[in-house]
Amino acid sequence: MRDYSIKNRQEGLTEQELTILRVDPFPEDKGDNDITVFRDVFVNRRTSARCAICRGWICKGQRVRKRVEKFDGMVKSFLICPICCATAYRFATEDSTEAEDAWFDRYELGIMRAN
């Protein structure tokens, strides 16, 4: 069973950000394994980093989704860039194949960039 009992600091988040947090960014990876989400919030990034989905660069100062989870006994932290977040928002709010394709294209881009 997945554990989604997340203690988030959600004050100050926009409606759009709260909607994005409802999209599971890694539905495929986990299968039936137990995961615990410790934190799933939006933060202003202080240093550059890579997006966990599209592998693109996140610049200092950008507002990004930060998710911390425990999976297979390991605690990992993921950042998701503004473009992937905007695409996730569209995926969550628009009932269209275009929105769905756009969301899955972000993962494809990440696979391409990783190789």
Ligand SMILES: [Zn+2]
């Ligand atoms: Zn991204």
